[in-house]
Amino acid sequence: MxxxxxxxxxxxxxxxxxxxxxxxxxxxxxxxxxxxxxxxxxxxxxxxxxxxxxxxxxxxxxxxxxxxxxxxxxxxxxxxxxxxxxxxxxxxxxxxxxxxxxxxxxxxxxxxxxxxxxxxxxxxxxxxxxxxxxxxxxxxxxxxxxxxxxxxxxxxxxxxxxxxxxxxxxxxxxxxxxxxxxxxxxxxxxxxxxxxxxxxxxxxxxxxxxxIKKAELVVQKIGEDAVQSAAASQKAKKSLFVFVVGETARADHFSLNGYARDTNPELAKLDILNFTQVHSCGTSTAVSVPCMFSKFPREDYSDKKGKTYESLLDVLQRAGLSVIWLDNNSDCKGTCLRVPHKDIPKNQPGPFCNGSNCLDEALLQNLQAYIDGLKDNAIIVLHADGSHGPEYYDRYPASLERFKPVCHTNQLGSCSKDELVNVYDNTILYTDFFLSKVIELLKHNSDKYDTSMLYVSDHGESLGENGMYLHAAPYAIAPEAQTHVPMVMWFGPSTLGNQGIDRNCLAGKRDEADLSHDNVFHSVLGLLDVHTSLYQPALDIFHSCRGNAVATGGN
Known part of the structure; x- marks a missing residue:
């Protein structure tokens, strides 16, 4: 027929x-x-x-x-x-x-x-x-x-x-x-x-x-034995830890890591600790963000495990810390669902939002008022927009467009290599500026709190190398540009000393080649002095540096 x-x-x-x-x-x-x-x-x-x-x-x-x-x-x-x-x-x-x-x-x-x-x-x-x-x-x-x-x-x-x-x-x-x-x-x-x-x-x-649906998204609890140490819970000067989850920053475009351009002028002025050889858990936000907060290492992590097990934030909240997630990105990919969380409204009044997009400084608006109300040890997670492509030109203010000419389209292949690198480097320059503002906020609170900051990007980015742009390449074939990420720490004057951590020892880990998102879960537990059977000292960056440290820290 x-x-x-x-x-x-x-x-x-x-x-x-x-x-x-x-x-x-x-x-x-x-x-x-x-x-x-x-x-x-x-x-x-x-x-x-x-x-x-x-x-x-x-x-x-x-x-x-x-x-x-x-x-x-x-x-x-x-x-x-x-x-x-x-x-x-x-x-x-x-x-x-x-x-x-x-x-x-x-x-x-x-x-x-x-x-x-x-x-x-x-x-x-x-x-x-x-x-x-x-x-x-x-x-x-x-x-x-x-x-x-x-x-x-x-x-x-x-x-x-x-x-x-x-x-x-x-x-x-x-x-x-x-x-x-x-x-x-x-x-x-x-x-x-x-x-x-x-x-x-x-x-x-x-x-x-x-x-996952058949499992009815039953989220398995982890770290039910989690408690703060007696010293951490009873100390008069509480801990204030800001964890900045970066977006799409590649380590080889940080001047702190040897990049020829000065993309980190503000951080270079500060007493930060920089780690040069850190690798991500995935090549996309949907994988890397829940993975870095998961108890599972990259080799054992899966999307199902990420959605059906609690995260680091659940453990910290259970231990009695104040936890909040502030988001200027797509969302937390399930990581923050059981803790207080807030998306930055794109239409909020002020100099950082235009109705459809916000600069990362919007994450800091009214944050001091929240800090003033804290009564416990606290972790604040700032999920930044960072260097999210392909519209890199929307991720930084005009005042920080120092590298020119720039690629001003989402058709990245139509831009010259110089234009693409320029616009991307301007996003890194703004990330540097934003992190300096986070540190400035922490300095302002260092008399009252033991302050600290950790910044690590979720993944990197391809900028046309071998015809590849953006990210999310299969991990097995992903280029270094998508998996090699920057990681920076800053500590207030008394933080490391009060934790018994030797700063010089920590600085000696700068170029260690085996650091990755796998270290995040256990290092944060260690830094915030949370005790749980989940904790693995070998994955805690700070563990081997604990001892009779002198009270030195960031300026």
Missing amino acids: SEGKSRFFPTISSTRLILLFSLALVLFYNFATWKALAGLVPLQGFYRLAFFGSFAVFLGAFFTLLLTLVSFRPLLKPAMTLVALCSAAAAYFMNSYGIAIDTVMVQNVFETNPGEAAALFSGKLIAYLLLLGVLPSVLIWCTPVVYKPFFRGLLNKVLVLVACVVAVAVMVGSFYSTYAPIFREEAKLTHFINPTNYIYAVTKYGKQRLG
């Missing part, structure tokens, strides 16, 4: 429509795949061309196989339309930003907020959606398709599926020695194959969410 005839489009079989669409997917939607493949294939000359030809057949056969599974009258055109639209969007982001699509990237898509999504919107994205999404969909719906009677159609589908499997086997068998190592390192290629990359990632993400 066939659909109604068209004056402009010839009637074709469902199999031919699938073959044509599969060919289009291979030729127009997979530039990122071909680019990745080119860097993985060691062959030269004729053999290289022959392998690329075999890979085109491999992809076409594989896509045909998948589409044949849904090649029934009610399903085929809706399925192909959905694939065209989603593949157009996927092609845009992979081609424009050099990103790979895996489960973490899909998680970022589902957990992003409207502001972050709007920052990625552009005329180029619309063009991709129109040319590779809407136009093919219109052609698909306007083309009359012949469908065979059920049993003949079923036999035809089986034959097509067998032919596809044979074609895939022949292509792989012909160049097995080349295919084998490529797919052994699957993250370097399969995360780019459009549309199977996002189909697999969405399916896996859906299973994860379903598994």
